[in-house]
Amino acid sequence: MKSINIADQPWLSMRRTISITVDGIRYRLFRASVTVAVIVVAVAFLMNILAESLIKRSVASNTRERIDTSRVIYNWSAKLSSPGSQESIIIEVANCSPDSDLYRETQRFAAMNDEDMAAFQTHAQKIVFIFDFFNSLDYAKRRAMIHTASGLEILNRLRSPENMEQFKLALSRIRSVHFDMSYDELDAVLAKGPEIRKQIGTIITARRKAIAVINKTLKGKTVLEKLATADGPFGDTIRQAGFIFDADQTAPLVADQAQRLLDILALEESMEERPTRQLIAQQANILPADVNVMMMWKYLDGKRFATRYLEKMQEAGITTEGLAPERLVDLAQGRKENAALLRAERLTLDAGKGVLGLGERLGWLLFVSMLVCGIGITNAMMMAVTERFNEIATLKCLGALDGFIMIMFVLESCFMGIVGGIIGAILGGVIGLGRMLAAFGVNFLGAIPIGDIIVGMLMSVLLGTILAAVAAVLPSFKAARLAPMEAMRVE
Amino acid sequence: MAETTPQSDAAQKNADRRIIIRTVGLKKSYLMKGVLTEALRGMDIEIFQGEFISVMGPSGSGKSTFFNMIGALDSPSVGRVFIDEVDVAQLTAEELAYLRCHKIGYIFQSYNLIKYMTALENVTTPMAFGGVMPDEARSRGMGLLDLVGLKERWHHRPIEMSGGQQQRVAIARSLSNNPSVLLCDEPTANLDLHTGQEILEILQRLNKEKGVTVICATHDHRMMNICDRLMWIRDGKIDRIADRSDVHIEVGGIDGH
Ligand SMILES: Nc1ncnc2c1ncn2[C@@H]1O[C@H](COP(=O)(O)OP(=O)(O)OP(=O)(O)O)[C@@H](O)[C@H]1O
Ligand SMILES: [Mg+2]
Secondary structure, eight states, rough: OOOOOOOOOOOOOHHHHHHHHHHHHTTTTTHHHHHHHHHHHHHHHHHHHHHHHHHHHHHHHHHHHHHHTHHHHHHHHHHOOOOOHHHHHHHHHHHHHHSHHHHHHHHHHTOOHHHHHHHHHHHHHHHHHHHHHHHOOOOOHHHHHHHTTOOOOHHHHHHHHHHHHHHHHHHHOOOOHHHHOHHHHHHHHHHHHHHHHHHHHHHHHHHHHHHHHHHHHTOOHHHHHHHHTTTHHHHHHHHTTTTTOOOOHHHHHHHHHHHHHHHHHHHHHTTTHHHHHHHHHHHHHHHHHGGGGHHHHHHHTTTHHHHHHHHHHHHHTTOOOTHHHHHHHHHHHHHHHHHHHHHHHHHHHTTTSSGGGGHHHHHHHHHHHHHHHHHHHHHHHHHHHHHHHHHHHHHHTTOHHHEEEEHHHHHHHHHHHHHHHHHHHHHHHHHHHHHHHHHGGGGGGGGHHHEEEEEEEHHHHHHHHHHHHHHHHHHHHHHHSSHHHHHOOOO | GGGSSHHHHHHHHHHHHHHEEEEEEEEHHHEEEEEEEEEEEEEEEEEEEOOOEEOOOOOOOSSSHHHHHHHSSOSSSSEEEEEEEEEEGGGGGHHHIIIIIEEEEETTOOOOOOOOOHHHHHHHHHHHTTTTHHHHHHHHHHHHHHTTTOOTTTTTTTSOHHHHHHHHHHHHHTTTTOOOOOEEESSTTSSHHHHHHHHHHHHHHHIIOOOEEEEOOOOOTHHHHHOOOOEETTEEEEEEEHHHHHHHTTGGGGGGG
């Protein structure tokens, strides 16, 4: 006779558990792949937004750097032509870092020791803070506080007690505006006004003298023409005049950019001649009168056209010394790159603020996509488990332990989460990369934050896996704890 | 008729037999969408070790519900189920799993095969839970499929099989861990006369040769020939219990009237 001796059901070894689970996934490959597909889409969506955000952020800082670099020539030709205004000097000093050439140069012109220079900069920063505050106000509020004053006039105006009262009164009445500087500090800034004015005066005088030294060496040439040789003797002249002009980095950069600018100007001028204009008209298949500079640059991008263009320039009697077809192509491409830079600057205007420095809009988008990803995965996983309540119940009837069922679902959902997550992260990353390259152009390839993107991918995979696991475990835990037939009855 | 049998006789006969399943005041009601259905309304029965008992009753009378209770697959609303004199309600989750895996074989009315597994995998799953190694499980599983005449179809999924074939897989699965008690919910319902007969013979052999206790819900008249006792359920209550020998005389008394 068969009798019943009840004992504890043994736990299956992990190996057996895994092999049963893997078999299960294999058998249900189609259904599992549908769930994985949802995870792929959700993670890809999140990863796409993340990758694009990270690339935008990085492109933004890269752009700013490159735009700054491309403007070095303008800074220097301006500096060698004019000593600058009081306001421009204050803003310059406030914004430069203490180890920059500009900082040391200003200190030299102002003949200050380190301590005074540091105090001067701190002060300049406070003044800029005040400028920025008033600049951020709309016209009505600004008028209520300081009438129509602007720039340094503001400080002059506030020095009079009644104007100060007006400012304070207006400030206390306009609730939405906050002036994050105490009145004591503001008074101190105002009190130092004459001293600052004197110091700036010293700087301007010193700069004017330096410019006079430079002017003597120009001998009929323009500053720009001279700057084209800034990596040579003219660089020494600039340094002797008292400017700090780095010979290793700044000088070659300035010289190159100056030459470029001169060449560009020469080419744009050459377009006015008949032979050159006709060549462009011919190429564009339009009347010579309709030709414009943009067309010239467009066609100069090709070497064959550049060669013919040079011939036409000679025909028109323009000197083409130092200009080779390659140079023309290079200049045209440089202009294109500049246009790309400007476009990138426009596209990344909102970067730098908000979550992760991604900008308000991107940060918000990222948050929403995280939510969508989370809901998508949770929903898919919960559905996948709930439709298997019947199976869970059957397995329990056949002697499966609650723990086995839990482990099975944890393993399975992790597996699906990892596979879906990896595919999704790669997909989203690649799409993001492609889209951003299309938007900014290949010359931003170097600005792509590979490290950040990989970290983002790992985070996305992890998020997908955890969400999938949690979303699967909750319902399967519920099913595993029920009596088998109770689980069978759950719809 | 059962009433004609002297009570003392039956009592005498049963006294020295071991009770393997006993229910006391068993009630089960389902609450579905606010409607309370009383599926079992107080059942007291003793089932002896090694006996073959047929459970009969019209559709909806509570046979499947009763099986779920004595098979420790669902918890009663009121009352107790004792399996080998142990109160099922007292068992831990591990002990329940062991009981379901090794000691009780279930043939469900709706088969409850796992859709994505082949016939063989369905049969070997309880073995896997019982800790049987894959190779051994495979050969034993093939043996069981052979027993129910489905050896050639071991790699078919339930969806690729007829109702009767699925039922036979379910029968093979119920035997996978050599159970002591076999709970069969209409095991021959979908089988032709011949196959049904074969299954009945298998059940009978298990019962006679291996001493497996067989509890069988059925509408199949042939079951009467091989069972020891018959039990009629009506509206969630035991209508009548009788030894086969007493019923056998009365031809056509199968529905208890
Ligand atoms: N999950 C459920 N929810 C609600 N009521 C149920 C549920 N399962 C069964 N019932 C009800 O309990 C009663 C008994 O059902 P049960 O399935 O036990 O009958 P049965 O005797 O097995 O019938 P059949 O011969 O048709 O299989 C029926 O009235 C049925 O409606
Ligand atoms: Mg039934």
